[in-house]
Amino acid sequence: MPIVLEHVTYRYDVKKPESRPALLDVSAILQDRSFTALIGQTGSGKSTFIQHLNGLLLPTTGKIDVNGYLIDMSPVYKKTRHGEVLDDRAMKKKHKKKQKNIKDLRKKVGLVFQFPEYQIFEETVLKDVCYGPKNFGKSQKESEDAAKEALTLVGLDESFYNRSPFELSGGEKRRVAIAGILALKPEILVLDEPTVGLDAEGEKNLMGLLSTIYSKGTSIILATHNMDVVLKYAHRVLVLDKGRIVSDSTPLALFQNEDFLKNSSLLPPHVFRFAMELIKKGLKLDLANIRDADSLADEIARVKESKQ
Amino acid sequence: MRNKQKTEELLKRDSRIPEDSAVFLDRLSFSYEEDSAKLLDDVSLDIKKGQVVSVIGHNGAGKSTMAKLIDGILEQTGGDLYLFGVRMTDQNALLLRKDVGMVFQNPDSQFIGATVKDDIAFGLENLSVDPKKMDGIILACAKEVGMEDFLERSPETLSGGQKQRVALAGMIARHPNIMILDEAGAMLDPKGKEQIRNIIREKKKRNPEITILNITHEIDEAYEADRVIVLNDGKIVLDGTPDDVFTNDKLLLSMSLDIPFTHKLVAALRKRGIDPGKINSEQELLEALCR
Numbered sequence: 001m002p003i004v005l006e007h008v009t010y011r012y013d014v015k016k017p018e019s020r021p022a023l024l025d026v027s028a029i030l031q032d033r034s035f036t037a038l039i040g041q042t043g044s045g046k047s048t049f050i051q052h053l054n055g056l057l058l059p060t061t062g063k064i065d066v067n068g069y070l071i072d073m074s075p076v077y078k079k080t081r082h083g084e085v086l087d088d089r090a091m092k093k094k095h096k097k098k099q100k101n102i103k104d105l106r107k108k109v110g111l112v113f114q115f116p117e118y119q120i121f122e123e124t125v126l127k128d129v130c131y132g133p134k135n136f137g138k139s140q141k142e143s144e145d146a147a148k149e150a151l152t153l154v155g156l157d158e159s160f161y162n163r164s165p166f167e168l169s170g171g172e173k174r175r176v177a178i179a180g181i182l183a184l185k186p187e188i189l190v191l192d193e194p195t196v197g198l199d200a201e202g203e204k205n206l207m208g209l210l211s212t213i214y215s216k217g218t219s220i221i222l223a224t225h226n227m228d229v230v231l232k233y234a235h236r237v238l239v240l241d242k243g244r245i246v247s248d249s250t251p252l253a254l255f256q257n258e259d260f261l262k263n264s265s266l267l268p269p270h271v272f273r274f275a276m277e278l279i280k281k282g283l284k285l286d287l288a289n290i291r292d293a294d295s296l297a298d299e300i301a302r303v304k305e306s307k308q
Numbered sequence: 309m310r311n312k313q314k315t316e317e318l319l320k321r322d323s324r325i326p327e328d329s330a331v332f333l334d335r336l337s338f339s340y341e342e343d344s345a346k347l348l349d350d351v352s353l354d355i356k357k358g359q360v361v362s363v364i365g366h367n368g369a370g371k372s373t374m375a376k377l378i379d380g381i382l383e384q385t386g387g388d389l390y391l392f393g394v395r396m397t398d399q400n401a402l403l404l405r406k407d408v409g410m411v412f413q414n415p416d417s418q419f420i421g422a423t424v425k426d427d428i429a430f431g432l433e434n435l436s437v438d439p440k441k442m443d444g445i446i447l448a449c450a451k452e453v454g455m456e457d458f459l460e461r462s463p464e465t466l467s468g469g470q471k472q473r474v475a476l477a478g479m480i481a482r483h484p485n486i487m488i489l490d491e492a493g494a495m496l497d498p499k500g501k502e503q504i505r506n507i508i509r510e511k512k513k514r515n516p517e518i519t520i521l522n523i524t525h526e527i528d529e530a531y532e533a534d535r536v537i538v539l540n541d542g543k544i545v546l547d548g549t550p551d552d553v554f555t556n557d558k559l560l561l562s563m564s565l566d567i568p569f570t571h572k573l574v575a576a577l578r579k580r581g582i583d584p585g586k587i588n589s590e591q592e593l594l595e596a597l598c599r
Binding site: 013040042044046047114115118167169170171196198199201202225227265266270271274277278281282283293294296297298301304 | 344413416466467468494495496498565579580581582590597
């Protein structure tokens with residue numbers, strides 16, 4: 001299920017025309033069954049971008065099409081004696097008009113916020129994960145079945161069902177929060193900084209979980225500052241800067257683009273920088289094979305063997 | 309006069325605590341309920357004035373709990389806590405907290421003001437700073453963290469990283485003698501993180517007496533400290549210089565923690581039958597592999 005954004009612009013404070021747009025003329029196609037990372041410095045528009053994907057924010061102008069679900073805020077012009085000008089009234093009407101069936105969109109696109117564990121509120125893990133499906137009109141039995149399936153997927157077995165989510169570790173709480181979204185069986189899972197605050201093991205487990213979800217056919221879109229995650233898991237990476245998409249490529253191409261990186265706030269992952277140094281010193285490594293320390297060791301071993 | 313006397317009494321040093329101590333924990337424990345697990349378990353620690361200490365540990369190890377106890381947000385259920393030799397009690401906690409500034413992991417937990425300016429002002433108002441001087445201080449601190457163009461913005465229009473910068477500005481405006489950073493750069497890009505580290509380094513250069521506790525999951529950042537403390541299940545399991553602590557690869561990995569990149573790569577190479585020999589730095593590894 002592709003997501004198509006056409007000329008999307010968003011201003012947080014539309015009343016102040018001088019306010020800088022958080023998104024500016026963004027056009028992109030996010031393909032079905034893709035694993036896309038969204039990166040860029042603080043305030044570049046990443047969170048604003050992803051909140052558009054399930055209609056939590058509506059564009060100030062522009063169009064978003066999620067597999068036929070259309071949010072159309074393209075500008076309306078009126079004719080005047082001197083030509084055409086933006087029809088403010090018609091635009092205001094568009095903004096006021098509540099999007100119909102927005103729940104349909106939210107079912108398709110599950111959004112996991114920054115620190116999702118802060119939104120947990122029910123007294124038991126199972127009840128918390130059931131909340132979403134129930135809210136979408138499922139029966140108690142259907143909700144519980146969906147919740148149990150989602151909890152199994154995130155690696156929490158039935159011993160967790162009746163525990164209070166508040167006594168779990170940070171990583172476990174985040175799993176509960178993600179299960180709450182997965183219980184809605186979204187076709188696209190969008191996550192805002194999912195690894196922030198997790199220790200090394202928690203990060204590895206969570207990214208392993210997202211890989212499993214991806215392999216079962218769900219598209220993943222994640223906003224992150226974690227370049228190790230981008231290199232290891234993403235197939236495509238969009239770079240946002242001051243609300244615009246300034247680069248659209250693979251992680252491999254991006255991290256080799258020294259001219260682009262020099263003028264940005266980005267830094268390739270440690271493992272990649274080290275591999276580049278080895279290449280500069282004459283080791284014939286294939287960067288395409290390098291994702292982390294283990295794959296770099298594999299690649300070094302391969303090159304050393306071929307020399308002998 | 310009586311008030312002054314009272315304040316002096318409340319802030320009386322305990323002569324048993326070393327003169328150079330900034331934070332002294334004496335068998336400190338904390339649990340939310342009497343019969344629930346201890347999140348901090350009998351921890352004793354002496355952090356000296358001017359020390360930069362990194363605190364690492366897996367999620368739920370007790371790092372943030374320890375920070376909140378030192379900041380007086382939580383009250384210990386066992387043991388004693390001393391700041392600059394003064395034992396923290398219900399009566400003097402507010403006075404002692406003036407010396408402590410903290411930036412939380414989730415900036416939403418500490419955004420109080422309706423605008424960035426109000427938020428930075430909050431801490432200053434609590435310190436009874438002259439309102440005439442306040443605007444100047446707020447602007448200077450916002451400039452330090454690169455948020456001077458956002459002073460009138462409300463929190464919901466800011467990104468997570470921007471909120472973290474505002475929280476940092478609010479802290480440095482108060483000039484605390486003890487700074488606690490609980491993953492204060494977690495939501496920033498690599499260059500933003502470096503900028504935060506530079507601000508802290510600069511503060512430290514200007515006032516070497518500042519004591520810094522930096523809770524982090526990032527090894528490179530932890531390496532910059534004078535001392536690294538590793539917490540596991542509410543207890544201190546390692547305490548030493550970064551070099552001392554980070555040689556314990558197996559122990560760190562067993563506690564779900566990351567190890568330095570060089571150590572990780574050397575271990576992976578050895579598994580594949582490549583032994584680069586004794587390696588002390590990344591540069592040495594680079595040279596060994598290209599030989």
